[in-house]
Amino acid sequence: LKSTELPISKLIRSIDQTIYSFLRKKEPATLYQPSRYLFEGGGKRLRAIFLLLSNALSGGTIRNALPAAAAIEILHNFSLIHDDIMDNDDLRRGRETIHKKWNSHVAILTGDFLAAAAFKALSQCPAKFLTDVTRIFADSFIALCEGQALDKEFETRVTVSEKEYLKMITQKTAVLFSAAMEIGAVLGGSKPRQQKALKQFGLHFGLAFQIQDDLLDIVADEQTLGKNVGSDLIEHKKTYLSILAAQWPEGKIWLEKFKPINTEEMHRTFLRAFVEFLRKNGIYQKTEKLVDFHIRSALKELDGFRNQPAKSQLAEITRLARNRKF
Numbered sequence: 001l002k003s004t005e006l007p008i009s010k011l012i013r014s015i016d017q018t019i020y021s022f023l024r025k026k027e028p029a030t031l032y033q034p035s036r037y038l039f040e041g042g043g044k045r046l047r048a049i050f051l052l053l054s055n056a057l058s059g060g061t062i063r064n065a066l067p068a069a070a071a072i073e074i075l076h077n078f079s080l081i082h083d084d085i086m087d088n089d090d091l092r093r094g095r096e097t098i099h100k101k102w103n104s105h106v107a108i109l110t111g112d113f114l115a116a117a118a119f120k121a122l123s124q125c126p127a128k129f130l131t132d133v134t135r136i137f138a139d140s141f142i143a144l145c146e147g148q149a150l151d152k153e154f155e156t157r158v159t160v161s162e163k164e165y166l167k168m169i170t171q172k173t174a175v176l177f178s179a180a181m182e183i184g185a186v187l188g189g190s191k192p193r194q195q196k197a198l199k200q201f202g203l204h205f206g207l208a209f210q211i212q213d214d215l216l217d218i219v220a221d222e223q224t225l226g227k228n229v230g231s232d233l234i235e236h237k238k239t240y241l242s243i244l245a246a247q248w249p250e251g252k253i254w255l256e257k258f259k260p261i262n263t264e265e266m267h268r269t270f271l272r273a274f275v276e277f278l279r280k281n282g283i284y285q286k287t288e289k290l291v292d293f294h295i296r297s298a299l300k301e302l303d304g305f306r307n308q309p310a311k312s313q314l315a316e317i318t319r320l321a322r323n324r325k326f
């Protein structure tokens with residue numbers, strides 16, 4: 001069965017079944033309960049879907065690719081738990097983060113456990129691909145850690161260049177998307193040239209995805225986003241928007257206004273005014289342009305593939321993700 005022979009909702013169900021098969025145990029409760037809690041809270045499962053569609057586009061079957069799809073999604077979810085500790089965030093997928101609902105000890109260990117569970121899932125890939133797939137997977141994990149380290153280092157840096165920012169988001173976000181696409185391609189047995197195109201698709205998509213995530217942090221509706229809005233500003237994150245804003249004296253003043261001690265009402269008021277500043281000076285528009293550029297670049301990588309369901313599904317999800325509100 002190819003992934004494209006099933007609607008996306010069915011694919012997600014298969015992905016979730018595989019994920020939960022690694023999280024079934026009852027005890028210790030402070031390990032397995034928070035693990036399931038995280039997945040039950042939602043999540044778009046984008047990385048797993050991309051892996052399966054890349055696999056289908058390469059001629060592979062779902063059965064061969066599901067363990068790897070579960071693995072990449074489990075790894076992503078691990079990264080969210082530790083990321084929320086690092087970013088001081090209380091809200092994820094519309095619910096309390098694990099370190100808030102339980103405590104940071106539980107969150108750290110649940111993260112560790114999920115990272116291990118991800119490799120366990122990966123080990124169920126067909127044996128002949130295991131060496132390549134494990135290397136790509138581990139390399140993306142290492143890149144993610146490097147990106148997260150830079151993300152934290154940049155908080156206390158006065159200036160960060162656009163180039164440094166792009167390197168940081170490539171590592172913390174885009175590499176995982178490109179690994180999902182590459183692993184799908186390897187498991188599907190695609191040719192080197194196609195593999196490279198699919199990998200590049202993932203890289204461009206991931207860049208667009210993170211730049212848009214930076215934008216959503218400022219303009220999204222908190223209920224819909226399911227995450228704390230304006231959190232990046234309070235944490236002094238270097239995002240595409242904050243880097244551009246800091247080039248204006250007025251922007252610098254706005255950036256300094258966001259503090260953890262501000263009341264909810266002050267926070268909302270500052271956010272509204274900051275968005276106005278971003279629009280007035282074309283920063284908002286420039287950010288959207290960059291997102292669109294990377295979305296277009298991603299879609300261009302699909303040009304070399306003949307028309308088939310996996311290709312249109314990939315393109316469709318890419319367009320949907322471009323207009324996402326969460």
Ligand code: IPE
Nearest residue numbers: 043044045046173210213326
């Ligand atoms: C959030 O990723 C982390 C980023 C890389 C921006 P997603 O927006 O894919 O999170 P879920 O899995 O759908 O919740």
Ligand code: IPE
Nearest residue numbers: 079080083087144172173213
């Ligand atoms: C996402 O960065 C990167 C990873 C989770 C590795 P963010 O910190 O912007 O992600 P969100 O906004 O908390 O989901």
Ligand code: MG
Nearest residue numbers: 083084087089
């Ligand atoms: Mg975060």
Ligand code: MG
Nearest residue numbers: 083086087151
């Ligand atoms: Mg972060």
Ligand code: MG
Nearest residue numbers: 213214217232
């Ligand atoms: Mg973010």
